Amino acid sequence: MNITLRVWRQRNSDDTGQMQTYQVTDVSPDMSFLEMLDVLNENLTISGEDPIAFDSDCREGICGMCGLVINGLAHGPKERVTTCQLHMRSFSDGDVIDVEPWRAEPFTVIKDLIVDRGAFDRIIQAGGFITAPTGTAPDAHAAPVPKVDADAAFDAATCIGCGACVAACPNGSASLFVAAKVTHLGLLPQGQPERHSRALDMVAQADLEGFGGCTQIGECTAACPKGIQIDLISRLNRDVLGALAHRG
Numbered sequence: 490m491n492i493t494l495r496v497w498r499q500r501n502s503d504d505t506g507q508m509q510t511y512q513v514t515d516v517s518p519d520m521s522f523l524e525m526l527d528v529l530n531e532n533l534t535i536s537g538e539d540p541i542a543f544d545s546d547c548r549e550g551i552c553g554m555c556g557l558v559i560n561g562l563a564h565g566p567k568e569r570v571t572t573c574q575l576h577m578r579s580f581s582d583g584d585v586i587d588v589e590p591w592r593a594e595p596f597t598v599i600k601d602l603i604v605d606r607g608a609f610d611r612i613i614q615a616g617g618f619i620t621a622p623t624g625t626a627p628d629a630h631a632a633p634v635p636k637v638d639a640d641a642a643f644d645a646a647t648c649i650g651c652g653a654c655v656a657a658c659p660n661g662s663a664s665l666f667v668a669a670k671v672t673h674l675g676l677l678p679q680g681q682p683e684r685h686s687r688a689l690d691m692v693a694q695a696d697l698e699g700f701g702g703c704t705q706i707g708e709c710t711a712a713c714p715k716g717i718q719i720d721l722i723s724r725l726n727r728d729v730l731g732a733l734a735h736r737g
């Protein structure tokens with residue numbers, strides 16, 4: 490396959506940035522999108538040009554590092570697939586593909602396709618802990634959890650913090666991410682002591698970081714590679730309202 494890529498190039502946070510066109514030839518349909526970028530970068534390096542900066546780590550869909558906007562879609566055209574798990578067979582010979590970084594005010598572009606997602610870490614720090622005793626592993630069933638709650642908590646915990654929900658949201662809202670983090674602890678007995686303060690603190694930190702509000706448009710859940718459901722945002726709102734009522 491021969492592909493034309495139009496890639497966002499930006500030297501640093503102060504640079505205005507621009508799209509730049511590259512030809513990539515002999516692309517195997519079995520390459521991942523990131524492997525295709527690796528090939529392009531190798532050619533750029535050999536010809537003395539600055540390779541394109543992009544993030545990746547696990548390349549297995551579990552670390553959340555590899556977010557790119559591909560043809561206007563967070564993580565590209567396939568549902569529930571991270572950029573690192575997207576294969577070139579999803580495109581056709583001769584395609585022109587636009588590649589851009591996440592665009593949201595709290596996600597500052599550091600270089601080219603790399604953005605600073607430290608705001609997510611600070612949201613987790615604001616409320617993502619429990620005071621339940623830790624130490625050696627407790628006996629199985631020491632704290633019984635109904636299967637339905639354990640399954641729902643696990644589903645929420647599959648959020649990899651990639652930020653696609655923010656990138657897809659017209660409001661730049663982080664509500665789906667916050668809802669996933671609040672829910673996976675809020676459904677378990679160990680998460681109950683801080684349930685109220687966690688919801689309030691994480692939402693407050695998201696506001697502080699500059700993420701927008703949720704108007705239930707649903708682009709977040711459509712873009713989420715882990716299928717986090719939008720009803721978790723309603724659950725988050727209930728926890729916040731409960732926390733405010735509790736506080737009086």
Ligand code: SF4
Nearest residue numbers: 648649651652654713
């Ligand atoms: S909710 Fe989905 S899209 Fe948002 S950070 Fe988590 S995994 Fe990524």
Ligand code: FES
Nearest residue numbers: 548552553555573
């Ligand atoms: S590189 Fe880890 S999820 Fe894509």
